[in-house]
Amino acid sequence: MNKTIITVVGKDTVGIIARVCTYLAENKINILDISQTIVQGYFNMMMIVDTNGMEKHFGEMADELLKLGNEIGVDIKCQKEEIFDKMHRI
């Protein structure tokens, strides 16, 4: 398993999850967990995904998701899970 955390932050609008999930499905990226809240009109989502089946490089995926985010008007970040794991777990 190759876990990546995708965070999506921005102004709420119709179809954010749909657009992101479509991209992930097209690239054979499996979603393991989703949590999402709306704070003061701002959309805040975290996905834990497995990129093992993906054929692209990590950087390529990150760039494409960033571009997709720009189209929707949200900020999309991809980070490998270890940075959060290291920081918050002993």
Place this chain on the structure above:
Amino acid sequence: MINLFEVVETNEMITKENLDVRTITLGISLLDCIDSDLEKLNEKIYAKIYEYAKDLVRTGEEISREFGIPIVNKRISVTPIALVGGAACKTIEDFASIAKTLDRAAHQVGVNFIGGYSAMVSKGMTPADELLIRSIPLALSETERVCSSVNLGSTRTGINMDGVKLMGQIVKQTALYTKEQDSLGCAKLVVFCNAPDDNPFMAGAFHGVTEADKIINVGVSGPGVVKNALEKVRGENFEVLCETIKKTAFKVTRVGQLVAQEASRRLGVPFGIVDLSLAPTPAVGDSVADILCEIGLEYAGAPGTTAALALLNDQVKKGGVMASSYVGGLSGAFIPVSEDKGMIDAVAAGALTLEKLEAMTCVCSVGLDMIAVPGDTPDTTISGIIADEMAIGMVNQKTTAVRIIPVIGKGVGETVEFGGLLGYAPIMPVNQFACDRFVNRGGRIPAPIHSFKN
């Protein structure tokens, strides 16, 4: 499993509080490049640095992208050049040619600084050591990315006062040689007592002879993260304050450990140490002085500053030590003036003096750092300031350093701009009373009584 709150916390540290990895420094031994033919020596040095470091910058950028953490600098440290060049160099120009080779290699592999134009003379100087030291002004004026350091004392050996005297002259001469750039050369020159072999931070990084052929050392940062965490415990007692610093330092250091391990694995270079230093930058919200203010001071330099800094430094270490498998380098809070917005403001407000800075260096790493003084400060006064700082390091069994910039043509009240991470600084007044009879005595100060532990 990781939750949304934790992810948001980490990302806010990165985006809003300037959490970053300050440097990945690749240490390279040049001992096997030694040759009595200067041309061959330069060729071997260039080839070895290029071979070992060609993937450093790319790898750093990949790690940065995959984990979403900025890695600000990628750097190289090499074996002290006085040892490497001793057999081949007969003049200061010979030594300066090695500096140019280092500069060329640094440009080629894309690192922004290369450290190790250094001599270790804590007890005495060989002819090669002295020649290298005398070549520093020329070397730093003819190169862009080379950093130089000289170790002038240690707890085990005492202080080499001949070296201290010479370095007063060399600092001044370096200032003169680079006067067109506001004496910038002095920002790349540091003198030490108890210099560590594995320091990843510039200008004092060099690859000690106790080290392996190559090694990865990482320096973390995060004054903004600590400051932000402390804002949430305003008015609470010291126990709560210290616990908060400790927990925050742990989190910051874990990121450094992760980056160090990844860099080590991807480059196939052994992992050396993580340096647990709170390293500021001139950016707003990236200041150690601001942490001191958050602890409860009006400005850095106010009464209570030394105590606040002592507890900060200690808690950073306590939190950081558990977060990394190997800790080393300088490890502590840095208090440079020009590289820290809060320190600059404190000097401008008249709250912070050179004497108070000296007191602060007794309880933190690393020393009098990035301090601009009038260009007409006598050589012997600079030597006197260096000797004081070396004595603090020697007696307290800690690393101390001096990176002082006598800005030629400028005086108290004026400001000097170095640019980038080196920042800007108001010129600080220096004590006007002489110490030339003290500095000119010659010889060395014996090691302190507590060095005799055998």
